[in-house]
Amino acid sequence: MIYDEEFETLPREALEALQLKRLKQVVMRAYHTVGFYKRSFDRTGIKPDDIKSLQDLSKLPFTTKQDLRDNYPFGMFAVPMSSIVRLHASSGTTGRPTVVGYTHRDIDTWSELMARCFVAAGVTKTDIIHNAYQYGLFTGGLGVHYGAERLGASVIPISGGNTKRQILILQDFGPTVICCTPSYALNLAEQGRAMGVDMASLRLRVGIFGAEPWSEEMRKQIENELNISALNIYGLSEIMGPGVAMECAEGREGMHIFEDHFIVETIDPETGHNLPPGEKGELVFTTLTKEAFPLIRYRTRDISRLILTPCRCGRTHIRMDRVMGRSDDMLIIRGVNIFPSQIEAILLEVKELEPHYQIIVDREGNLDTLEIQVEVSESFFDQADEVKVLQSLERRIQRDIKDYLGVTAKVKLVEPRTLQRSEGKARRVIDKRRIMA
Amino acid sequence: MKVEQLSVFIENRPGGLEEVTRILKEGNINIRTLSLADTSDFGILRLIVNDVNKASQLLKENGFRVSRTQVVAVEVPDRPGGLHSILEVLARANINVEYLYAFVERSGENAVIIFRFDDVDKAIDLLERHHFTILKGEKLYSL
Structure with a gap:
């Protein structure tokens, strides 16, 4: 099923003509309203008028996460605050989040694209949608919510957490669609089983999962355990939020990028050169219609590849494969973005520790686990040979990490010399998750 | 009237304790008595030995966290x-x-x-x- 028959099936030629028209507009607007773009274009000596074809896009400079941080909080906004109706934010490396703004029209576009996602998954207005994405600064909850309302379906704004209550509502309200991170879906299945609930006989029939990398194996597992069709959704707050790309129920292979609103490129993350379409590389997005927060050639750091073959669903929009990794060191733990440098910044504040640490990410059952190994300093141990003192240190670090980063980590004190010393490049992060099998 | 005790931080894993006793054995250190406080992750081994200074030095040289307690x-x-x-x-x-x-x-x-x-x-x-x-x-x- 297709929500917007006209725009989602535009012949490539017409689609590209529309993209070019919108690209010219957004580049012009960004240049004249956002100081950052003017400076960055001027530095490379390019003018908005130089964009005459879609190929000319590659002449424009990239925008990076660092640029967004440098312009924290509102420096990238292209409209005055009086036109902004919503703010969202994602975590950043230095504890400063990346802030994004939306005008009325932006929220409208976002709702529209999320509605497209639902319809691509086979959802209709008669469905009841259990939305377990977190509501709040994270774009997941409200993004999905508005799309569901746009479609006219019934939304249960359950948000994340309180798993037992979620299972009760899954049984009693009988939602037919569930939206959350894939790991949370498996967690729900497991908890439900532990509570004696037959999770395969719930009324659920479709699941829309995203915000973290997951594999085909996980899809099969979720589909078996919940007896649903599980589909992949892609988005990131900088570009818009969930609903940048969505897998269709007919194809189930790659997510259609809504190309009437975004232009996607793949680049070599090392050189920044454009790669031939279909090659694996870093995805770069340009927003075509966003008013408040236009992004020109934004480097997502997500590694994937574009699928060029036409899809049997009839959409003409290009597809992207599952995200296969990151070109930076960002970790996604239970849907939360974390950079090792954030953890490091917290640890370096703790004077009872040596400046060595290791981060171990794993998946136990269906949940990501984060373990942080640290060494207690000689001077601290010299005054504290008691278990309770060391354990309270562990708890204090754990609390700091929870407070600053929003994830629960296991903090483990280890013997000195267990942790690799930095000789050039220390291996600070060990990711044992096997997601891309 | 006080006695000096050595406390050694060890991880809770196979062989953790053995490393300490091997170092002491090789240094010809005699253990008078000992106790081990354990948690799921780590333990603190407390020892009274015949030569506190030497034992402490040997363990530190081998990278152990050692403290001396009265x-x-x-x-x-x-x-x-x-x-x-x-x-x-x-x-x-x-x-x-x-x-x-x-x-x-x-x-x-x-x-x-x-x-x-x-x-x-x-x-x-x-x-x-x-x-x-x-x-x-x-x-x-x-x-």
Whole structure:
């Protein structure tokens, strides 16, 4: 099923003509309203008028996460605050989040694209949608919510957490669609089983999962355990939020990028050169219609590849494969973005520790686990040979990490010399998750 | 009147303890008594040895976290109520015991209880006033 028959099936030629028209507009607007773009274009000596074809896009400079941080909080906004109706934010490396703004029209576009996602998954207005994405600064909850309302379906704004209550509502309200991170879906299945609930006989029939990398194996597992069709959704707050790309129920292979609103490129993350379409590389997005927060050639750091073959669903929009990794060191733990440098910044504040640490990410059952190994300093141990003192240190670090980063980590004190010393490049992060099998 | 105890931080994993004892063996260090406090992740091995300085140095050289703590060794007759007689006095004086461990002397007549107190001097003072036998460090190291 297709929500917007006209725009989602535009012949490539017409689609590209529309993209070019919108690209010219957004580049012009960004240049004249956002100081950052003017400076960055001027530095490379390019003018908005130089964009005459879609190929000319590659002449424009990239925008990076660092640029967004440098312009924290509102420096990238292209409209005055009086036109902004919503703010969202994602975590950043230095504890400063990346802030994004939306005008009325932006929220409208976002709702529209999320509605497209639902319809691509086979959802209709008669469905009841259990939305377990977190509501709040994270774009997941409200993004999905508005799309569901746009479609006219019934939304249960359950948000994340309180798993037992979620299972009760899954049984009693009988939602037919569930939206959350894939790991949370498996967690729900497991908890439900532990509570004696037959999770395969719930009324659920479709699941829309995203915000973290997951594999085909996980899809099969979720589909078996919940007896649903599980589909992949892609988005990131900088570009818009969930609903940048969505897998269709007919194809189930790659997510259609809504190309009437975004232009996607793949680049070599090392050189920044454009790669031939279909090659694996870093995805770069340009927003075509966003008013408040236009992004020109934004480097997502997500590694994937574009699928060029036409899809049997009839959409003409290009597809992207599952995200296969990151070109930076960002970790996604239970849907939360974390950079090792954030953890490091917290640890370096703790004077009872040596400046060595290791981060171990794993998946136990269906949940990501984060373990942080640290060494207690000689001077601290010299005054504290008691278990309770060391354990309270562990708890204090754990609390700091929870407070600053929003994830629960296991903090483990280890013997000195267990942790690799930095000789050039220390291996600070060990990711044992096997997601891309 | 105080005894020096070595505390060694060890991870809770197979072979963790063995490394410590091997280093001590190779350094010809004799362990008088010991105790191990454990959690799921780590443990603290507490030792009374015949040569505190050497043992501490050897362990540190091998990368272990070692601390030296003042403890009190009290000798009591090895019979029912022996330990209780000490704890009774401590409880009445409101002195907290952080941890303790014990061993029986070679003669078999006396037991030695190793105490860790928050306030070591106050505890020693109290125990002496109640005529308990407090062992000197040198005596214990060379038992």
